[in-house]
Every structure is written in structure tokens, then in C-alpha cells.
Amino acid sequence: DTSDKSIALSNNYAGNSWRQAMLTSWETVTGPAVENGIVAAADAFTTAENQVTEQAAQIQNLILQGYDAIVINAASPTGLNGAVREACDAGIVVVSFDGVVTEPCAWRIAVDFHQMGSDQIAYLAERLPDGGNLLEIRGLAGVFVDDEISAGIHAGVEEHPQFEIAGSVHGDWAQDVSQRAVAGILPSLPEIVGVVTQGGDGYGAAQAFAATDREMPIIVMGNRHDELTWWKEQKDANGYETMSVSIAPGVSTLAFWVAQQVLDGAEVPKDLTVPFLRIDQDNLEENLANTQEGGVANVEYTLEDAQDVIAEAQ
Amino acid sequence: MSLRPSVDAMRLVVPTLALTALLAAVFWLQPRAMSYMGLNLLFNLAVPIALATLAQMFILAVNNLDLSIGAFVSFAACVSATFLQSTPLIGVLILLAAIAAYAAIGAVIHLRNLPSIVVTLGMSFVWTGLAVLLLPAPGGSPPDWARSLMTTKPPLVPMAIVASVIIALIAHLIVTRSSLGVLIRGVGGNERSVERAGWSVLWAKTAAYALAGTFAVAAGIALVGLTTSADANIALRYTLLSIAGVILGGGEFVGGRVSPVGAVIGALTLTLAASFLSFMRISPDWQIGAQGAILIIVLALRLFLNRLERQEGRA
Amino acid sequence: MTHAAKLLQKPWIWAYLAAILVWILTVSVTGGSSAIGLTHAAFTFASFAVIVGTGQMLVITLGPGNIDLSVPATMTLAGTVALKVMAVDNTMILPGLLIAIGIGIAVGSANYALIKLLRIPPIIATLCMSFLVQSTAIWTNRGLRVKPPPALAEFATSSPLGIPNVALVALLITLGAWVLLERSLYGRWITAIGQSMAAARMAGIPVDGARALTYVICAVLASVAGYLLASFSGGAALNMGAEYLLMSIAVVVIGGTSVAGGYSNVPGIWGASLFMFLVVSMLNTYGLGAGFRMIMTGVIIIAVILLASRRQTSSP
Amino acid sequence: MTPDTAPPLIEVEQARLRFGAVKALDGATLHIRPGECVGLVGHNGAGKSTIVNVINGALTPDEGTLRAEGAPVERYGIKAAHALGVRCVFQELSLCPNLTVIENTRIVHRELGSGRGLGWRSTARRIIERSLDEIFPGHGIDSRATVGSLSIAQRQMAEIAMAFSDAGAPPRLVILDEPTSSLDATLAGQLLAQVRRFVDAGGSVIFISHILHEILSTSDRVVVMKDGNVVAERPAGGFTADSLFEAMGSVAKPENAAQARRDLSSAPVLLEQRGRGLPFRAHRGELVGLTGLSGHGQTEMLLELYRQRSGDWLPLRDPAVAFVAGDRRVNGIFHLWSILENFAVASLGDLTRRGLVNDSAVADKGDGWKRRIEIRTQDMNNPILSLSGGNQQKVLFARALATRAPVVLMDDPMRGVDVGTKREVYQILREEAAGERTFVWYSTETEEVCLCDRVYVFREGEIVAELVGEEINEANILAASFQGEAA
Numbered sequence A: 001d002t003s004d005k006s007i008a009l010s011n012n013y014a015g016n017s018w019r020q021a022m023l024t025s026w027e028t029v030t031g032p033a034v035e036n037g038i039v040a041a042a043d044a045f046t047t048a049e050n051q052v053t054e055q056a057a058q059i060q061n062l063i064l065q066g067y068d069a070i071v072i073n074a075a076s077p078t079g080l081n082g083a084v085r086e087a088c089d090a091g092i093v094v095v096s097f098d099g100v101v102t103e104p105c106a107w108r109i110a111v112d113f114h115q116m117g118s119d120q121i122a123y124l125a126e127r128l129p130d131g132g133n134l135l136e137i138r139g140l141a142g143v144f145v146d147d148e149i150s151a152g153i154h155a156g157v158e159e160h161p162q163f164e165i166a167g168s169v170h171g172d173w174a175q176d177v178s179q180r181a182v183a184g185i186l187p188s189l190p191e192i193v194g195v196v197t198q199g200g201d202g203y204g205a206a207q208a209f210a211a212t213d214r215e216m217p218i219i220v221m222g223n224r225h226d227e228l229t230w231w232k233e234q235k236d237a238n239g240y241e242t243m244s245v246s247i248a249p250g251v252s253t254l255a256f257w258v259a260q261q262v263l264d265g266a267e268v269p270k271d272l273t274v275p276f277l278r279i280d281q282d283n284l285e286e287n288l289a290n291t292q293e294g295g296v297a298n299v300e301y302t303l304e305d306a307q308d309v310i311a312e313a314q
Numbered sequence B: 001m002s003l004r005p006s007v008d009a010m011r012l013v014v015p016t017l018a019l020t021a022l023l024a025a026v027f028w029l030q031p032r033a034m035s036y037m038g039l040n041l042l043f044n045l046a047v048p049i050a051l052a053t054l055a056q057m058f059i060l061a062v063n064n065l066d067l068s069i070g071a072f073v074s075f076a077a078c079v080s081a082t083f084l085q086s087t088p089l090i091g092v093l094i095l096l097a098a099i100a101a102y103a104a105i106g107a108v109i110h111l112r113n114l115p116s117i118v119v120t121l122g123m124s125f126v127w128t129g130l131a132v133l134l135l136p137a138p139g140g141s142p143p144d145w146a147r148s149l150m151t152t153k154p155p156l157v158p159m160a161i162v163a164s165v166i167i168a169l170i171a172h173l174i175v176t177r178s179s180l181g182v183l184i185r186g187v188g189g190n191e192r193s194v195e196r197a198g199w200s201v202l203w204a205k206t207a208a209y210a211l212a213g214t215f216a217v218a219a220g221i222a223l224v225g226l227t228t229s230a231d232a233n234i235a236l237r238y239t240l241l242s243i244a245g246v247i248l249g250g251g252e253f254v255g256g257r258v259s260p261v262g263a264v265i266g267a268l269t270l271t272l273a274a275s276f277l278s279f280m281r282i283s284p285d286w287q288i289g290a291q292g293a294i295l296i297i298v299l300a301l302r303l304f305l306n307r308l309e310r311q312e313g314r315a
Numbered sequence C: 001m002t003h004a005a006k007l008l009q010k011p012w013i014w015a016y017l018a019a020i021l022v023w024i025l026t027v028s029v030t031g032g033s034s035a036i037g038l039t040h041a042a043f044t045f046a047s048f049a050v051i052v053g054t055g056q057m058l059v060i061t062l063g064p065g066n067i068d069l070s071v072p073a074t075m076t077l078a079g080t081v082a083l084k085v086m087a088v089d090n091t092m093i094l095p096g097l098l099i100a101i102g103i104g105i106a107v108g109s110a111n112y113a114l115i116k117l118l119r120i121p122p123i124i125a126t127l128c129m130s131f132l133v134q135s136t137a138i139w140t141n142r143g144l145r146v147k148p149p150p151a152l153a154e155f156a157t158s159s160p161l162g163i164p165n166v167a168l169v170a171l172l173i174t175l176g177a178w179v180l181l182e183r184s185l186y187g188r189w190i191t192a193i194g195q196s197m198a199a200a201r202m203a204g205i206p207v208d209g210a211r212a213l214t215y216v217i218c219a220v221l222a223s224v225a226g227y228l229l230a231s232f233s234g235g236a237a238l239n240m241g242a243e244y245l246l247m248s249i250a251v252v253v254i255g256g257t258s259v260a261g262g263y264s265n266v267p268g269i270w271g272a273s274l275f276m277f278l279v280v281s282m283l284n285t286y287g288l289g290a291g292f293r294m295i296m297t298g299v300i301i302i303a304v305i306l307l308a309s310r311r312q313t314s315s316p
Numbered sequence D: 001m002t003p004d005t006a007p008p009l010i011e012v013e014q015a016r017l018r019f020g021a022v023k024a025l026d027g028a029t030l031h032i033r034p035g036e037c038v039g040l041v042g043h044n045g046a047g048k049s050t051i052v053n054v055i056n057g058a059l060t061p062d063e064g065t066l067r068a069e070g071a072p073v074e075r076y077g078i079k080a081a082h083a084l085g086v087r088c089v090f091q092e093l094s095l096c097p098n099l100t101v102i103e104n105t106r107i108v109h110r111e112l113g114s115g116r117g118l119g120w121r122s123t124a125r126r127i128i129e130r131s132l133d134e135i136f137p138g139h140g141i142d143s144r145a146t147v148g149s150l151s152i153a154q155r156q157m158a159e160i161a162m163a164f165s166d167a168g169a170p171p172r173l174v175i176l177d178e179p180t181s182s183l184d185a186t187l188a189g190q191l192l193a194q195v196r197r198f199v200d201a202g203g204s205v206i207f208i209s210h211i212l213h214e215i216l217s218t219s220d221r222v223v224v225m226k227d228g229n230v231v232a233e234r235p236a237g238g239f240t241a242d243s244l245f246e247a248m249g250s251v252a253k254p255e256n257a258a259q260a261r262r263d264l265s266s267a268p269v270l271l272e273q274r275g276r277g278l279p280f281r282a283h284r285g286e287l288v289g290l291t292g293l294s295g296h297g298q299t300e301m302l303l304e305l306y307r308q309r310s311g312d313w314l315p316l317r318d319p320a321v322a323f324v325a326g327d328r329r330v331n332g333i334f335h336l337w338s339i340l341e342n343f344a345v346a347s348l349g350d351l352t353r354r355g356l357v358n359d360s361a362v363a364d365k366g367d368g369w370k371r372r373i374e375i376r377t378q379d380m381n382n383p384i385l386s387l388s389g390g391n392q393q394k395v396l397f398a399r400a401l402a403t404r405a406p407v408v409l410m411d412d413p414m415r416g417v418d419v420g421t422k423r424e425v426y427q428i429l430r431e432e433a434a435g436e437r438t439f440v441w442y443s444t445e446t447e448e449v450c451l452c453d454r455v456y457v458f459r460e461g462e463i464v465a466e467l468v469g470e471e472i473n474e475a476n477i478l479a480a481s482f483q484g485e486a487a
């Protein structure tokens, strides 16, 4: 019984549509849970700026406020270990997701970002057996997700030597920055057959290509509504084919249920994995219909889904 | 003439009041904070901020402004989490070289009469770039001594408070007790008069920048000791926090009017203000705005204090 | 003095020389075939930096300590609100623009109110303001990306005259700024204020009015840039303006405007904006990493300041 | 008096020093012997401050020799001068306002810190408090107070006490550059007594003052400077106030002062201002003088008059007042601009068409005024800094006169302007006043004050006397400035 337990969400960034969708999902799922007395409280906290130090302070405050469990989307896999350790020492259940922490006392709901990168190449290899030149759009320098996905992409290219990464730019996971960086490097690049991305930058890349007289390459998308809409338009117009992959913002609700299960005394392994949310040519329309205008394709989890994930890991 | 509290003490009144009021409010919202562990949790992340604030204070003392403190602390943190941990000798050498670079920037700014804002803006790119080269992704681990120093549990009073007091004391000794401190503040107050007494203003400014570099390096090490790892963007926020902390602690942008104890109090206040906001459960939408609002309120308080001081001066 | 030597005396020449050098270095990688594409892209993306830079330049002209740090937040807010109001409706394009401008006026006035009434140094005042503005932007639509009206998007991304439309808009704005600065009363006022606020006051210049107007113009230009950028890139994002904080300052300084105030330079902003875009493209083209790129950016800014300081000391 | 056998402490021979076009020192020679007080007098800009700056090591002359205790010195500088025992109280206050009196003592005495670590504080405090008690008994200065919180007089006292204090390297020559300008009679008396005590104990003093009776009563020897040169040098007994005045080259009664003073009390009042003292009024077409000792509120009053009548938010359609700055570097010229731009800035409102500046109208107007007040330049588009100071000042006059403002406020605008230029400007002022323009003129020079129709004398921020017509003369002004003390 967890009806007297309270759970907090510690979030480090709210400045893009993915995070906003994540917060919305949290509200949609935890609201009824609190109402139905499953837990006593489930509050969300976001730091003012995307900084490890701020999130560490926030976690310390949550410890002080006496939450029984803290669900974390971490700014850094290692930078919060000090604060997480303190929480564990205070007897608090810590569950991290999306941005997971390495501190052993915490639970991790991990997404294999490395695989997210290599899967993109695998898909391209399927579509373009002859290979060719690729353009890589990276995220924000110095952040681990960027490093992980990029490492996955490079590993994929090693596995499929018919591909070569002809250019690599930092798009900072921002539409306008990606668009500018791609437009700047594009004139100097040879023919590009595919663009590998990290999420949120596919539409910017498409715009940059559209502004030139180049042929539109296969741009891997990141589940944003505008990306899917563009893809749909292209698909209807000329049968454009690609894939889209990203982690579903609703994974925050999975983390919520996992925390609830741990509090309930369930035996939960420390490491859980969630699949990414992948959209393909055939389920594009369906996903597009389910995606909020201007938002991100999403999946929300129920208690049963969570129990399934836990059972699978055991 | 009547005995009246020194101006230094006067300068500390408002910051101390603000801190006390905030602390009272936090205790009221969250009685659990009123404990050894509670105080430590509230204040331990203020220690690196206090050090960075003191670094900024040395720059402000000579009428300059440093926009690269945050980037530099991040860089120092990255060095601490990598070289200082694995090959201490090289780590120490890198950090010393960084401090020397800081001092050299101060000298160049003085010699060529450059705007410090723009030079340090440029340097902030350089430090971040170096940090990214050093740690392309977050990682590293703190030197053991730094970790154990930041997590010791002294009897009675938590480490965060002990450290803050010690840091404030050391800075106070340097700034208000030592000859060098007097010289640095003198340069801020009236450069010409210092020059006329036969001192080298160049040297004083260089020393101020070197001291700033030293405190910023200490901030980096303390930060890594707390967070257990570093990344290139870890302390970017410190630039703003440090400026706000100095001003909050009764310092001023020009005129060499700074107070190290005030600066530490200012840093603690800022940290506490963030906790206060989170205890208040402000909607996430407005959490950033609330920070701006708090800054504005405190700066308005400062104006009020200045008015008061001027009135007293006239009376 | 020969023509060439005279040209070298112009403070904006360095930005153009640097831009041309970088352009050649980049284009030579492909043996020249990327020339047109790169130039086109450079003019497109430099435009946004030019627009915000022009506003920032006016503020910096006001003298030491005057910098507007609320530019990115203002861009974001104007972009989000305008796109939300327009709601992908072509008939709403003009009202959307007016709303963006209104936001600029409000933010600029609030900035100067903080500076004047609370005596907060501009750098801190505009920073506090940027937090409030950023929060407002988050609150208005929680980061959802609304698409621009199709006609507006088409306008922002096309170049019917061979020159990108956004570049034409930026060109018009800089022409306006040039007339304002070089020919109008207001221009004389702010240049005078930048040289000496005390002397300006004693010469009968309405100092507060001129300064307030300058902060308003800067915020309005930021808003217009936000409106255009959101339309250009298919929607407003909460982190949309982040890049333009340092960019707006850098293009002003590199363009030859004096950070000490009282001397501004409109043509230089174009040179510097093209240069800033091209240098990133060049480093990307040569495959240099993010760390190295940042170090280069910092070194370039400091180098330009050093060059400028020599210029000042060598002239009488 | 000192035996002539002792070698002079400092000898400056044939010193020449130029600042750009200005010959600040033009072959000046000055000897200071131990145990004497040398009074140094001369008109503004005569080079007094410059020569003492040579002695205290802050300036190095372009030509000339310097001997200390009879031996030529090679590398003379601030440190060497300090080691020799030279101390200086500067004309403008030069303490750090943010530091306490004790900390300022530390700055002044470089030798204080050596070997004492953090312990210099108590030493510094002892030294400065002893010195203060000795010179100004009952001074009431808390040595832990920051200098900024002290009154002007207290700051001056603290600075004087620092100069006479001994922190290991005893003072042997104390230079006092107009030290009494902000001290009242009692404090000035205490200072002069200290000077005598110090000199009688074998020390030397250079005493600069524009108050001649102080010089005559305190000095052993008086040196008169004029245009960067020493023009007379006698034992104090050899001068009377009148002969000293003459030696300074002052014209006792300039011919133009004899002009008919006008009584304009029936003309309409254009300005009115009430403060703590007598009320201030200015009539149309009047030349109103403000005088008294410098820094007693005249500039503040002008600024206040200006502030109340100018727009800070919107430009006024019809300017009410124009201002001519005295300190042209601080609130006069725009250093990046040309002569023409500097001239036109205040009247641009009349020279615009549809918001745009009409360049040809500006140029025409500039040419007119260039001819009228003879600005010596080839081209009005030359930078303002290419002009000599006097000509820069003329541009500022032209700027104010070219506006349509009926009142012109002038803040000691003749500082550093040569006699010829002054005459030209006086002529223009009279013409303009006849044309019904009103001038409010703060001046530190009696000669100029005597040109006015009516004069207000300031003391401690308020108007203490109003002089009209024949009452305007040096004696009355001095009497009012000191209120009984000088009478």
C-alpha cells in the first residue's frame, strides 16, 4: 500500500516540446493516481536552468521536503551522484529515466542511446545498400546524450563501411541552429544520401535542403509533430520514405509506476530498459493522428505496462 | 562624534536581514530543514558559489566585470575531475597556468585599457572550448581529498556552514586586513591616489585577477567534490550568480566598495532563495521568472539601503 | 593618402576582409563549386544576426555598461506569441507582426524602467527582465511549436529576386538604422550620450528619452528578428534566441563599433554577421570540433578588440 | 632662519615641461632649504602644481636638472621622492573615498606594511590619530570611518595629517597645494600653526595659496610664478599684499571693468530660485555673477537651474536655458566629434527638416559663428581636439549662444583661457546682454565678477550676500565670502 507515500519528479529542463510533453504526461497519469489514493502526492519540479548544480540543489531540497521517492530526469549521468547518494542514505527511493544516473543505489530506466544511433545507420543500410555520404547533426557539445548517440552512429558506420560521414555539425537540438549549421556546410559537401540526427533537428535539415537544388536525402526524423507532418506531406506528394525515432516523453509515467512499485515492496531490478518509440512508413498516419499539434509523438504507461516491463527484466 | 557602526558593518545589515528572513521562511515552510542534515543540504552547494562570488568580487573591486567566471569554474572543474585526479602534478600545473592566464588577462586589460566585459566575454568562449576538449561528455571523478573534504561531517555544525565561515574569514583577512586587499580596493576607489603614493596599479590589478583566478579554481574543485563529476557546462550559471551575489552582499559595480563577508552571505542568500522557491511550489512555468523577480527585489532593497546611508551621511 | 590606405582606416573593413578570407578558405575546399550556395546561405542566416545586432549596436552606442541581455528572451516571446496569435492563418500575418512589435515595446520600456527607477545597472536589469520574459514565453504555450502561416513561411524562405527575402528585410532595417544614426536628430543624440552623458545633458539633449527609445528600438528589432526567425524555421522554439545573445554583441564589436560608446558603425554589422556565419561553416567544413570552434570564436573577439584599441591609441 | 650653509633639500633648475602645445613650465627654478616655508603664488595655470609635481616625482621635466641635498639625482620618481621625505597634499582631494582613514594611511605610507604582516593596522591607527590630535586638536574624526563619509573639511584634515605623519620615513618636505580652500578660519589657523612648528623643527614646507595674507604671514620666502616661470622671489617681509599682487601680473583694475553698470531691476524676472540663503533672481538682459570661494555651491545652483528648465524625456520646442561648461573635458566637449558637430549639437532642433539634420544649414550656421567669434581653424570639420583649449572653449560659447535660449548659464567657463580670448568673449557677452539675453555667470576670477551687473556671493551652499553696482569689488566679495573673518 502506497497511499501515504509521496513521489516527486526532478526535471532539469523544460525548454523544448519533448520536455513539455513529458511534464504533461506526468500530470495526466499521476493526477488520477493521486485522486484514486494510489499515492499521496506526485509533484513535478523543474530547475530554472539546465545545470547539474541546480538539479543537485533541487534534489537536496526534495530530500528535505520528505518525499518517499524521487523520479529524476538527470542533467548528467554522474554529476548528480553526490545528491542521489544523499537521498538513498535518507531512505528515499530514487528512479532515474531518460537521463539516467550511474549511482548504484538508484534505479535506471534507460534508453540505449548508443543503439538509437546505430539503428539509424542500420535502417539507412537497408534502404541504401550502395551506401554513400552522410551528414550528421549532433546536439549540444559537452552533453552525454550527444556523445552517446554520436558514438552509436559512428559505430554503425564502422559496421557499414559503404557509408561515410562527410560532414558533422552541432545543431544544439534546436531547429534554427540546425538549419543554420546545415545550410552553412551544405554547399561544401558532396552529394548527401542520408542525414542522421538526434531528435528535433530533422525539420530544420529538411528546410535547409529544400532551400538548395539538391535532391532530398533520407532524413531520419525525431518524432516531432512538424517533422511527421512534413514527412506526411512528402510521402503524399512523392512517396518519400524515411523513419523516425525518439524516446517517448511518456517514459516519465513509467518511471512513476516503477517508483510506486518499489515503494510498494515489489522486487524490481535496478536496470530496466525501454524501447524507443519508432515510427515507420506504414504507421506514420496513425502516429501523426495521435500526436498533439506542435508536440511530440508519445506513449503513456499504465501500472500494468510497468509491471510487464519489470517482469520482463527479471 | 558619536560612536556609530562602521560602514562595513552597515553594508552587511541588509544582506544579513535578507538571509535571516529567508531562512526563517524556509524553516517555517519546512521545519525539517532546522537540523544538522537539513542545514547541510540547504547550503552545501552554496560553497562553490560563494567561492566564485568572491572571485567576481576581486574583479569588481578594481572596477572591472568578469563574464568568464562561470566558464572558468567549469574549466577548473573539468581539470579537477580529470588531471588533478589521475595525475595530480600535471593537474596542479594546469591549474596554476590557468591562474597565471587570468592574471595576464588582468594585466592586458589594464595596459591596453580594454573593456573588461568584452575581453572576458571572449575568454568565456575560450575556457568553455578548452573544457569541451577536455571532457566532451560529462564524467571524470573528484580527487579523493576533495570528495572527503566536501563530505566530512564535523561535530555540531555541518560542513557547509563551517566551510562558508572559513571562506568568508579568509577572504575577509585578504580583502580588509591585508595590505594587498587595501591596495586593490584603493585602485577601485581612486586609482590616481594609489598611483601617486608610488604603488603600481598594474601590479594591483594583476594581483586582483590572480586572486580571482585562485578562488575560481577553488570553486571548481569544491564543485567537483560535491557533484563527483564535471562537464563543460557545469558552472556556466556562476557568472550571473557571482555578480548577483556580490551586489546582493552590499558590493557595488564601481568604487571599490566590496565586502567579502557580504559576498558570502549574498551567495548563501541566492542558494536559499532557490530552495525557498522550490518549497513554495511555484508552477514550473514561472520558476525562471521568479528568479528574476527575486533579483530585482533584492536590488531594489539595495537602492533603498543606499538612500538610507546617504540620508545618514547627511544627518 | 592612397585609396587603399584610406580604406584600411575604416573600422568596418576588418570584418569584411575577414569574411572574404574565410569565404575563400571555405569555397576552395570544393574548388569553387560551393560559391553560390555558400553566399546565398550566408546572406540568409547573417540577416537575423544583422537585425538583432543593429538593435544591440544602438544600445552599445549609449556608452560603457549599456548592453541588452534580454534580446534572446524577447525573440522567443515575440516568436511564440506571434505564431500562436496567427494560428497558421494567412490573414493574421500583419496583426501577428504588430503583436511582436508591441511585445518589443513593452520589454524595452520595462528594461529602461528598471534601469532608471531602480538604478539597476543595464547589464543586470536586462538579465532579470530576460528571466521574466522567458517565463512568460514558457507560460504562453508551453513550448508547443505552432507553424507559421504558409504565406509568411513562403516569404521568409524564398528569394524571388535572387537575394533572400530576409536579407532584403535586414537590408532595409540597416538602411533605416543608418539614416537614423547618421542623419537624424536622434542619431546625434545617442552618439553624444555615448561620448559623455554629462555633456549631452548640458547640451540640452533629452537624455532619458533618447536612452529609453534606444532600449525600445533594440527590443523591437529583437522581436522582429524573432518573428522572422520563427517564420523562417517553421515555428518558434523556447530556446530559439539563445544563440543570439553573444552573437548580437560579437557582431557589433567585430563590426567596428566602439564598446566605449559614442561611435557606431552600421556597415560593419553586415561584415561581422557574414563573418560569424562563415567562420562556423568553415570550421564545420574542415571538420573541426565544437571545442576548437569555441576557442577560435573567443580568440577572434579578443583579437578584434586588441586591433580596435590600437586604432584608438594611434589616432590623435 | 636657517643657516645658509646647509645644502638645499631640493633644487629644481631651469625646468621645462610641455603638455602638447602648453608650456606648463618654461625654465622655472626653485630651491627649497631645510627649515623654511616657501610660499608659492601665481595666476591660474602659472605652473605651480606642475612644479610641485616635479618635486614629488609625479612628473619628469623635459629639460632641466634636479638636485637632492646638493647631489644630482638620476632616476627620480615617486618612490625616490617619498624616500627623501617629500609628502604632498594635492589640490584636489586625493584619498580613496571607499577606504577608511587608517587604510588610506596605509596607502600613503608604503613602508608601513613591511615585516608587520597583518599588524599594520594598529600602527597606522596610532600614527594617524597622533598626527590628527597634534595638528587639529578636537578634530572629531573617527579613524575607522571611511573617507567618503567624512565632510570635505574632515577629508582635507585627514590628508594633511597623513602628510605630516611619520611611519618610519620621516617627512622632511611637505607640499601643501591650496590646503586651506576647504578649511574654515579656525582649522586654517591650526594648520598654519602646524606649518610653523614643523618648519621650526627643521622641516620644509611649500605652501601654495591664492589667499595672500596667509602666504605673507606663514612663509619665510615667497616665490611668484607666471606662465611657467619664476618671476619674483623675496623674503616674505619684502612683499606687501599689493606688491605681491602686482608681481603676479594682475591688473588691478582692468579697463573694461569701468563700463557702465546697468540697473535692470525693473526688467522682467526670467529666473527665480529660493534656497536656504538669500533668494536668487535674474532679470532679462542682465549679467548676474556668482562668486565666493570655489566649491561653495555655485556649480550646484547652476546645475539645479539648468535641470529645472530642460527636458530629460522630450526635447523642448523652445529651449529655456543654455549651459556653458567650465570643465570642458567632463561636461563640455564630445571628443569624437568635429568642431562643427560640437558646435551645432545644442541647436540641431532648429536645423532639421522632417527629423533629418539639414547639413547645409548646419554648415552655414557654423561658418557664421566661426567668423563671429574667430575660431582659429582651417575647417570646421576638423576634430574638436585639434583646437587649443581656449578655442575649444570658444566653441562651447558659440554652441550656447547659437541656441534661442533667453538665458545662458556659465560655470566658470574661462578656466584655462588666455587673456586675449577672454577679452573677445567679454565683448560678445556684452553685445548679447545688450540684445536682452540673460547671463548667469559663475567665476572664480574677481576681474570677471566685476564685469557683472549684479553679484551673489556664496558660502557653504547658500547665498550670503548680494552686491549691486559699485559694491562689486574684491574687498566686498572677500568680506562676504569669509563673513567677518577677512573684514
Ligand SMILES: Nc1ncnc2c1ncn2[C@@H]1O[C@H](COP(=O)(O)OP(=O)(O)OP(=O)(O)O)[C@@H](O)[C@H]1O
Pocket (backbone or CB within 6 Å): D019, D020, D022, D023, D024, D042, D043, D044, D045, D046, D047, D048, D049, D050, D051, D091, D416
Ligand atoms: N596633464 C596635463 N595635460 C595638459 N596640460 C596640462 C596638464 N596639467 C596641467 N596642464 C596645463 O599646464 C599649465 C600649468 O598648470 P598648473 O596645474 O601647474 O597650474 P597652477 O599654477 O597650479 O594653476 P592653479 O592655480 O589653477 O592650480 C596649465 O595651462 C594647464 O592647463
Ligand SMILES: Nc1ncnc2c1ncn2[C@@H]1O[C@H](COP(=O)(O)OP(=O)(O)OP(=O)(O)O)[C@@H](O)[C@H]1O
Pocket (backbone or CB within 6 Å): D019, D020, D021, D022, D385, D386, D387, D388, D389, D390, D391, D416, D417, D418, D421
Ligand atoms: N589638463 C589637461 N589634460 C589633458 N589635455 C590637456 C590639459 N590641458 C590642456 N590639454 C590639451 O592641451 C592642448 C592645449 O590646451 P590649453 O587649454 O592649455 O590651450 P591654450 O594654450 O589655453 O589655448 P589658447 O591658446 O587657444 O587659449 C589642448 O589640446 C588640450 O586638450
Ligand SMILES: [Mg+2]
Pocket (backbone or CB within 6 Å): D048, D049, D050, D091, D177
Ligand atoms: Mg594648481
Ligand SMILES: [Mg+2]
Pocket (backbone or CB within 6 Å): D022, D045, D389, D390, D416, D417, D418
Ligand atoms: Mg591655457
